[in-house]
Amino acid sequence: MRAVGSVAVAVFRESVRDRVFYNLLLFAVLLVGASILIGQLTAGQDVKIIKDLGLAATSLFGLFIAIFVGIHLVSKEVDRRSVYPLFAKPIRRGEFILGKYFGLLLTLLANMAVMTVAMYGVLYFLSRGVPPQIQGAWDAPAMDPALLKAIALIYLNLAVVTAVALFFSTYSSPMLSAVFTLGVYVAGQFNADLKHFDAVVQSPAAIALARACYYVLPDFAKFDVKLAVVHGLPVSGSYLASTAAYAVMYIAALLFGAVVLFSRRDFK
Amino acid sequence: MTRAIAGVAAAACLGGAVALHAAQDTRWPAPKVDRPELMYLRSSTVVKRVVGDYDAIAADLYWIRALQHFGGERISAPSHVRTYALLYPLLDLTTSLDPYFSIAYRFGAIFLGEAYPDGPGRPDLSVALLRKGLAAQPARWQYMMDLGFVYYWHLRDYKSAATTFQQASEVPGAPSWLRPLAAVTLAEGGHRDASRALWQQLAQSEEPWLRDSAKLRLAQLDTMDVIESLQQPVQAFRGAHPGEPVTWDRLVAARLLPGIPLDSSRTPFVLDPNTGAITVARESGLFPLPGQIQAPR
Numbered sequence: 001m002r003a004v005g006s007v008a009v010a011v012f013r014e015s016v017r018d019r020v021f022y023n024l025l026l027f028a029v030l031l032v033g034a035s036i037l038i039g040q041l042t043a044g045q046d047v048k049i050i051k052d053l054g055l056a057a058t059s060l061f062g063l064f065i066a067i068f069v070g071i072h073l074v075s076k077e078v079d080r081r082s083v084y085p086l087f088a089k090p091i092r093r094g095e096f097i098l099g100k101y102f103g104l105l106l107t108l109l110a111n112m113a114v115m116t117v118a119m120y121g122v123l124y125f126l127s128r129g130v131p132p133q134i135q136g137a138w139d140a141p142a143m144d145p146a147l148l149k150a151i152a153l154i155y156l157n158l159a160v161v162t163a164v165a166l167f168f169s170t171y172s173s174p175m176l177s178a179v180f181t182l183g184v185y186v187a188g189q190f191n192a193d194l195k196h197f198d199a200v201v202q203s204p205a206a207i208a209l210a211r212a213c214y215y216v217l218p219d220f221a222k223f224d225v226k227l228a229v230v231h232g233l234p235v236s237g238s239y240l241a242s243t244a245a246y247a248v249m250y251i252a253a254l255l256f257g258a259v260v261l262f263s264r265r266d267f268k
Numbered sequence: 269m270t271r272a273i274a275g276v277a278a279a280a281c282l283g284g285a286v287a288l289h290a291a292q293d294t295r296w297p298a299p300k301v302d303r304p305e306l307m308y309l310r311s312s313t314v315v316k317r318v319v320g321d322y323d324a325i326a327a328d329l330y331w332i333r334a335l336q337h338f339g340g341e342r343i344s345a346p347s348h349v350r351t352y353a354l355l356y357p358l359l360d361l362t363t364s365l366d367p368y369f370s371i372a373y374r375f376g377a378i379f380l381g382e383a384y385p386d387g388p389g390r391p392d393l394s395v396a397l398l399r400k401g402l403a404a405q406p407a408r409w410q411y412m413m414d415l416g417f418v419y420y421w422h423l424r425d426y427k428s429a430a431t432t433f434q435q436a437s438e439v440p441g442a443p444s445w446l447r448p449l450a451a452v453t454l455a456e457g458g459h460r461d462a463s464r465a466l467w468q469q470l471a472q473s474e475e476p477w478l479r480d481s482a483k484l485r486l487a488q489l490d491t492m493d494v495i496e497s498l499q500q501p502v503q504a505f506r507g508a509h510p511g512e513p514v515t516w517d518r519l520v521a522a523r524l525l526p527g528i529p530l531d532s533s534r535t536p537f538v539l540d541p542n543t544g545a546i547t548v549a550r551e552s553g554l555f556p557l558p559g560q561i562q563a564p565r
Contacts, residue, residue: 041332044476045371049328056325134476139370189320220321227324231368 003091007099008106011073015107020069023061024114030057031122044134047126047142048230054119055150055226061115062108062158063185069107070165071177073100074262094259097166101255104162108155116151140232149240150229156247157223161185163254164218170262187213188220218250310357312364319365327366334358334372338379342386352388355379359397363404370408373401377414378481381422383556391422412436413446420453420466421485429453445469464489484554487532491554494529495546498537501525502544513541 015021034053038046074097077083086096120143127135127142140146164184168177194217197210222243225235309315319326337358341350359376363369377394379387398415401408413436420429430453437446449469452462464486471482501524505514508522516528516539528536533553537546548554 041335042328045328045331049325052324052328056322059321137473139368186320190317224321226321227366227368230324233368 003095004099004102007091007096008103011100011103012106012110015069015104018069020065020107021111021114023065024111024118027057027061027115028118031118035122035126047123047138050119050122050126051144051147051230052226054115054122055147055154055230058112058115058119058151059154059157059226062112062154063161065108065111066104066158066161067165067178067181067185069104070162071169071174071181073104073166074169075172075174075177093263097170097255097259097262101162101166101258104166105159108158108162112151112155112158116148119147138232140230144229144232146229146232146235149235150226152240153223153225153243156244157220160218160220160223160247160250160254163251163258167254167258167261170258171265184217185220188218191217191219191221219246222246307354307357310361312361315361315365323365327362327369327372330358330362330365331369331372334362334376334379338387350385352379355388356390356393356397360400363397363400367401367404370401370405370410373397373411374414375477377418378478381418383422386556391418394418394422407439407441409436409439409442409446412439416449416453417466417470420463426453460489460492488554488557491531491548492557494531495537498525498529498546499544502539502546506544514544515539515541 031050031054035046035050038049042049077086083096087093123142130142135141161181165177165181168180172180191214194210194214198207201207201210225239227233228235309318315326316323334355337354338352341348341352341355344350355376359372359380362372363376366372377398380397381387381389381391381394383389395415395418398411398418401411402415405411412432416429416432416436419425419432430450433446433450433453436442437444437450449466452465467482467485467489471479471486473479473482501519502514505519505522505524506512512518516525516536519525520527530536531548531552531554535549535552535554538549539546548557
């Protein structure tokens, strides 16, 4: 476990060196700029829109980091040949893969934690001084702790995307890994269509294939509760728990697969 | 070359480019930007596919566009023919992307029902939008109440209004004043006092826009009372001078009025010299009164 931790910390430090966290600056400018402009554009919906914008930006920026950093996690080490001295040390390939994965998760966690604090800050600023009877008409309070449910599921979504990127990164070039990961992400968005494929084709084989893809591909729509949370609709603890369990199982499958593929590569 | 020199050179070159751009604009003005009323995507199914996870923020953008479109048409130059053509498609997309966007339903219904030229004058679309909201959230008594208002105020269908208010009053959590409102609407449909009672309830709303709209309606009702009271001297003049045109000046000269009457937005009322009909002027902040003008279809 110590080896996994060391690799993870190294990945986090590299992210800092690579200026990955510069996106936070963009996020801050986006939120603060929007909070100033939106009041004049939206007929009193500024709190709702800042929540939508904050959650969407958190998800989108995280997605870019997960894909574009994730696809280089392994290939960069191989291209730079830094993987050779690394494997001369007492570190197994599986530990290397896990370390890389958890390092990027740590980067995403730090990134999302800052974004969450910034979003709550802007929401506090916007709701300050608003009379209680107007706040009472909002679907949910400005500083609604339920927003954390949406953020937690965005994080799990990104954890799955990172695992997909890392999986492809173990045996493919960064360019192809990016294409594959984006492909899986987009397919995972429209997963529900695969389930109802029998409505558009007659062939039992095609229907069975679509049904198999429906279950095998990650269902990213599960992780999206942004709309419900912003409108103060309930998101149950059991839903969160089952979705988290689904993410953990899927991530574990991808990481095991990545370890198998990476173990078969010849670095001699 | 040092970094400082390179930085200064970069800034100087950018400054030069900006100056050249400005100079060219003076000599060869940039073509006027054509702003046709464009909506590239109208199908909510397609838009949902395109935006994926980001449906809520896309709904916000379409909502802002709907507001801009409505406001832009409303304050457009007199030479521009106001069509509000994109208003319903934009509201429909907004509410398809975010089915819980209550303000889009409620304000959208107000905008759509607003009489021409201040709105498209399409209460039928207000009804469609609010019914869509009720399909998404059947327990929203606010949508039912708004629907009742549309039936009452714009469509003058007092029976439907009363039924809708009654249904709204039966929703758990609905305010207690909705039930008597249903009764009053049915008993006094078309009476100004019943209408005033409805708008006074809306004037208590937490939403500033809704409050403003209700205040305007209340002012319009007061104005209709004033118009009614002005009919008396007009009829007296016409009785005394049959066949002669009636004007405010002649009424003042005949000492039937102390001066030219103004509405609450300080604009003189309009008096038809031939028929004696009184209404508010187009320039008035109260224009148009209910039924004063019809929208082009």
